[in-house]
Amino acid sequence: MTISPIQLSIIVPLYNEDESLPELHDWIVKVMRENHFTYEILFMDDGSKDRSWEVIRELGQRNKHVRGMRFTRNYGKTAALQTGFQAALGNVIITMDADLQDSPEEIPELYRLITQEKYDLVSGWKQKRYDPITKTLPTKLFNAATRAISGVYLHDFNCGLKAYRREVVKSVLIYGEMHRYIPVIAKWNGFNKIGEKVVQHQARKYGTTKFGLERFLYGFLDLLSIAFVNKFGRRPMHFFGSLGTLMFFFGSMLTLWLIGEKIYNIYSHQPYRNVTDNPLFFIALTVIIVGSQFFLGGFLGELLARQSISKTGEYLIAQEVGSPQIHVEEDR
Known part of the structure; x- marks a missing residue:
């Protein structure tokens, strides 16, 4: 400088x-x-x-x-x-x-x-x-x-x-x-x-x-x-994507557990109720939807971050050696 x-x-x-x-x-x-x-x-x-x-x-x-x-x-x-x-x-x-x-x-x-x-x-x-x-x-x-x-x-x-x-x-x-x-x-x-x-x-x-x-x-x-x-700021997917993936995975596992519980009760001739009658189903559904939104938010944030970097190049250079050289071949 x-x-x-x-x-x-x-x-x-x-x-x-x-x-x-x-x-x-x-x-x-x-x-x-x-x-x-x-x-x-x-x-x-x-x-x-x-x-x-x-x-x-x-x-x-x-x-x-x-x-x-x-x-x-x-x-x-x-x-x-x-x-x-x-x-x-x-x-x-x-x-x-x-x-x-x-x-x-x-x-x-x-x-x-x-x-x-x-x-x-x-x-x-x-x-x-x-x-x-x-x-x-x-x-x-x-x-x-x-x-x-x-x-x-x-x-x-x-x-x-x-x-x-x-x-x-x-x-x-x-x-x-x-x-x-x-x-x-x-x-x-x-x-x-x-x-x-x-x-x-x-x-x-x-x-x-x-x-x-x-x-x-x-x-x-x-x-x-x-x-x-x-x-x-430069990698929003690491936060939103990770959080969204965990929430989606948790909600999916909870839903599969509820479905598996119902199937088990049917084949073992035990009393059962519909999956949608269980409050846990709605919790799982909410977690899946919110997780999907977090993942999508992280994806969109990643696109914006990459676009910002390409336009502004906001990285600080401490030192630099040499300068760009233009080489022109001589006509033979």
Whole structure:
């Protein structure tokens, strides 16, 4: 990938943070100048209803390194980050929240870990938090569940302060509430060197938090989605087909057993009843029908997956040697 002259892209997603933006901007600029970084700051306004966009425009007029994008409505933090990732020009991308709870003083060390220690991704860990227990306790449970399901052992998936190698952010696709799972997606994309750094967490200085407890429910559902898509997205028949085959086999065996039981009772002159009078028959019939639908769903999913691969070729190539050569035979 082409090396950019810009060392750092700092992406700041925000929603109604007009009070904190000037102070955050000045703090970032101070750190950039002290460390002689070439940089850009991308303020991603997620449809704010206060003066956030006006403040961003004013900052852009003062500082040529400031870029801003404003959504027509509130799409969510994931959308802001995904758009920022695509627009970023730096070789190292830093994400941080706009509420001044993330310290820009952490940026030089994060940059060093990416460029010198060769990490693909470094996630912040707010070991000491200044949040109420109603926020910290669900976060701990959420992080534990994410570690167990994903196999990525980070203490704090929710920390907004993260550093990425350029190739990582250009390869991920996030939507819904998946921003907190970027380390998981990165690992599944083959970026295995993922680190963690204890970072300073500060109490919110202006305004109130924009997130409620529902984010943990939505986030958990998104985790299940990406876990399923990662494992079976390219081979849906392995899941739906296997499940459908087992259900069809179970239903068929149960039906044959009911029929065999009736035949045995007839020839042994024992009382019997019609197969359709047995509730187990309807259970078996339902299982066979559902199993057939699962198998058909897996078959159709396989066709769609193959078509998607042929059109997009969504496989990441780490390295490549040589270039295509065209050989033209000389006329004799």
